Amino acid sequence: MSRGDDVEQAKGSSSSQDGVAFPRSSSPTSHGGEPGARHARTRTSSSARRRSLQAPILDPHSSTGASAQSPLAKLGIKGDGLMLFVTCFASLGVLLFGYDQGVMSGIITGPYFKSYFGHPTSYQIGTMVAILEVGAFITSLACGTLADILGRKKLLFVGALVFSTGGAIQTFTTGYGSMVIGRIVAGFGVGVLSMIVPTYQSEISPAENRGRLACIEFTGNIVGYCLSVWVDYGCSFLSGDISWRLPLSLQVIVGLILAFGSLLLPESPRWLLDHDRDEEGMRVLADLHGSGDPTAERAKLEFREIKENVLFMREQGERSYRAMWKRYRYRTLIACSSQACAQLNGINLISYYAPLLFEAAGWVGRDAILMTGINGIIYVLSTIPTWFLIDRLGRRVILMSGALMCALALYAVGFFLWIDASYTANAVVGSVIVFNGFFGYSWGPVPWMYPAVSLALAFRAKGTSLATATNWAFNYIVGEGTPVLQDLIKWRLYPLHGTFCLGSFVLVYYCYPETMGVPLEEIDSLFNDKPSSVPQDDSDSSGDEEAAETRPRRPLRRSISSHPRFEDDSLRAARKAARAHEREVRRQQRGGIVPGFVKRLFGPSTRPQVGEYEPVRGDEH
Structure with a gap:
């Protein structure tokens, strides 16, 4: 059967559904949909072709009906419960690379680790720590295409398995070379997870709660970092090589839990609809937004909005990196700059080398790891207020206030190290805690959110992959250069990163739009690009053609x-x-005491x- 015959048959079988009319003209092309899948319904006229998108009727006895529900939905986990479960479980992915970032900071100061690797130089330590970012950079670029081909769920599974393999190589390393190889392989997995988890989470979450769910996810990353530090501290009391092999082995266990647990998660409904698997996508939307009821109004409206956006993007033609750069250069630069600034603002200067910093300030050996662990707990706690502020204050206010406070904290660290007074050790710890607190509240979670929501569906995976690659590129630069710069310019390294914080403040103020509460299908309008004309009423497609064109x-x-x-x-x-009252209040407040x-x-x-x-x-x- 031809595609046109299939469309006409689908139209005839579902004429009882509410239709929504759209003015643009084009014929969508298939993106590898399964045979027999119900696609978007279309109709033509002499002047233009209009679309009437209708949510498919799910047959509970079909392969895409109730039997195709995710295991979680079959267990009764639906609606907000399913949304929260997916967010928390996917957070294991960011917990993993948070753990991997932190675990090395503790073991590189241990006597047994130093002895096993022949007391490595600062350059060797920097390479061992930062080489992970090379692997992450490579796969984060490749995943832009793989995520569109394989889907979000499958790629999450692959990334977790690769990460576990790298962790196993590190655990059973026989020397410096195999440790570096293990770090690179783990980096491959980290690159996949750090790209796919934010993309998957943004496509699952509703607009009004996307910020909160993304921040909960980031808290998982910091929990992983904090956990790694306390594991390092506990294992520092052990004798022999087990003191550093045991912390490395735990990431293998968590990685396997994530890999096989991801099989329970639903696929992204936006990816399913983009591949014309409409009934499966509708089932996921029903579970997420209709408590499992495919006739729920919100679930059907979500379907129509997403599918309209899918068809609109197909009209635009090429979906390559080159096309993304040509059409969405400004948005791509915002996505990449947010990740670059997060690294230049100094977080890995603290996270990777906090024990070395505390040793320089006067805390020696195990006490340096203890101070890092206390700092990690405060870091975790600092991410929680953002859950409740991100969808109230907005992204811009949080980023700018965080940049200012992080800059002041880093200048304070440099100042106290410079004066080298009797209270320097305690003052440095206090300044680092302030830095981590404000970074965790601002530049920690928000940059992971911006790339996934800034690009249209057709380029979301590619844009996120490019932004994530930018993250790992700057991550590598900071990780590789920190131990060398600490030897060369000493305390001046911290004011240097403080200046980067001030630069990020200016960048956000002049260039970043506010994305709070904006549905993904509305992002084009936010950036003043041509909107995808999501329906605003329930008018049937049989309405006046000319009126729709001039709306x-x-x-x-x-x-x-x-x-x-x-x-x-x-x-x-x-x-x-x-709204009228709010406008009157704003009018009366103009010219008040606030500058x-x-x-x-x-x-x-x-x-x-x-x-x-x-x-x-x-x-x-």
């Missing part, structure tokens, strides 16, 4: 919950009155204009 551009919606489908007349009237530059500094981004959208309110959640 005025709608405002950007901040949450799918604000769609008119989910409002009644009284609620709509109440919101209209509230204008303060309002501009912590106000919304100038891209787009404030009048184009409204902030998410609590009653929309």
